[in-house]
Amino acid sequence: MIDAYQLSSTLAELAVSSLIEEVSLTPKPGLVDRNDQGSHDDLTYHMMIESAQSLRETFYQMAFESYGEKPSQYLRERIGEIGRQGEMRMFQVTKGVNTHKGAIWSLGLITAAAAIHCGACDEETLCFTAGEIARYEDRFIPFQRTNGMKAIQKYGVLGAKAEAQLAFPHIRHYSLPEFKSSLQRYNYEIAKFRALLALMANLDDTCLLHRGGMEGLIFAKRYAKKVLNNGNLEELEDMNEQFVKRHLSPGGSADLLAATIYIYKICQTQYAHQMEVVTTT
Numbered sequence: 001m002i003d004a005y006q007l008s009s010t011l012a013e014l015a016v017s018s019l020i021e022e023v024s025l026t027p028k029p030g031l032v033d034r035n036d037q038g039s040h041d042d043l044t045y046h047m048m049i050e051s052a053q054s055l056r057e058t059f060y061q062m063a064f065e066s067y068g069e070k071p072s073q074y075l076r077e078r079i080g081e082i083g084r085q086g087e088m089r090m091f092q093v094t095k096g097v098n099t100h101k102g103a104i105w106s107l108g109l110i111t112a113a114a115a116i117h118c119g120a121c122d123e124e125t126l127c128f129t130a131g132e133i134a135r136y137e138d139r140f141i142p143f144q145r146t147n148g149m150k151a152i153q154k155y156g157v158l159g160a161k162a163e164a165q166l167a168f169p170h171i172r173h174y175s176l177p178e179f180k181s182s183l184q185r186y187n188y189e190i191a192k193f194r195a196l197l198a199l200m201a202n203l204d205d206t207c208l209l210h211r212g213g214m215e216g217l218i219f220a221k222r223y224a225k226k227v228l229n230n231g232n233l234e235e236l237e238d239m240n241e242q243f244v245k246r247h248l249s250p251g252g253s254a255d256l257l258a259a260t261i262y263i264y265k266i267c268q269t270q271y272a273h274q275m276e277v278v279t280t281t
């Protein structure tokens, strides 16, 4: 069995590389990528990469703390504490700009879930264990009236917290199935684009609601559905222009795309490790 040090290093590496793959996927509508800043005047590609790299230690600590443990309130609060320290580090690196707050939350819970199972579990189990951790209350969260909370109250949607507590339904039902079937039909790059579109077409993204209201969210969902159905990824350039014009950003879908890639990588690494054990014994 893989030990806690090895697993924590592997998970931290995979989490950071998943964040980097997400931001590097180009072109994306309204999001930062290699070409432009999308609808984010205060973000750059370089800043996103630095932010992702600054989180390696955060994911390492979350994994180390969770290795072989059971979901519990104690663990939830330890993960929360490590996550808040990660947020502080991120804000230091970005000089106060929110790059990966949602990602620390989603990928952090998935990291903890993978470590609980000592790296040996399937995609569904990862999501359900992450959900179980997220359902414990963290009594130490400082009160903040976030953009997410305002959108949840105003529009009656679920948001990032509930997405995790429900075991990431948008990953299990939309992005992961789309990603895996597109890998069979096309290639890794196209699979990532199609997974992003599948999220955008279905997720009530509070980042879109905060910036464009219900009209903005519906516009983004319809556009994504259209491109997903016609399969013409060349439309992504136009889509980006339309999103920038409307100041729209599907930041929540970007985070869940990184989480989808991460879950896929964790399971692939595990199979590769099992194959190694089988062939060397």
Ligand SMILES: CC(C)(COP(=O)(O)OP(=O)(O)OC[C@H]1O[C@@H](n2cnc3c(N)ncnc32)[C@H](O[C@H]2O[C@H](COP(=O)(O)OP(=O)(O)OP(=O)(O)O)[C@@H](O)[C@H]2O)[C@@H]1O)[C@@H](O)C(=O)NCCC(=O)NCCS
Binding pocket: 079, 080, 081, 082, 083, 084, 087, 098, 099, 100, 101, 102, 103, 104, 105, 108, 138, 141, 142, 146, 147, 148, 149, 158, 159, 160, 161, 163, 203, 204, 205, 206, 207, 210, 211, 249, 250, 251, 252, 253, 254, 255, 256
């Ligand atoms: C539970 C928390 C995630 C907090 O959630 P909450 O909704 O209260 O807070 P937000 O600050 O709004 O952050 C939620 C982020 O999650 C992403 N997201 C949005 N919708 C969904 C969804 N349906 N499912 C999953 N994920 C979703 C989204 O992240 C992206 O958007 C970011 C940009 O957002 P924002 O800062 O609002 O910036 P702008 O649009 O540019 O607006 P301006 O302010 O400039 O006007 C971008 O970075 C993407 O990452 C949401 O941002 C969790 O964080 C929590 O519990 N926090 C408490 C502190 C804590 O304990 N943290 C450690 C947890 S381990």
Ligand SMILES: Nc1ncnc2[nH]cnc12
Binding pocket: 022, 023, 030, 031, 032, 033, 038, 040, 043, 099, 100, 103, 249, 251, 254, 255
């Ligand atoms: N590529 C991206 N652009 C803007 N916000 C994001 N949040 C997470 N990924 C992002």
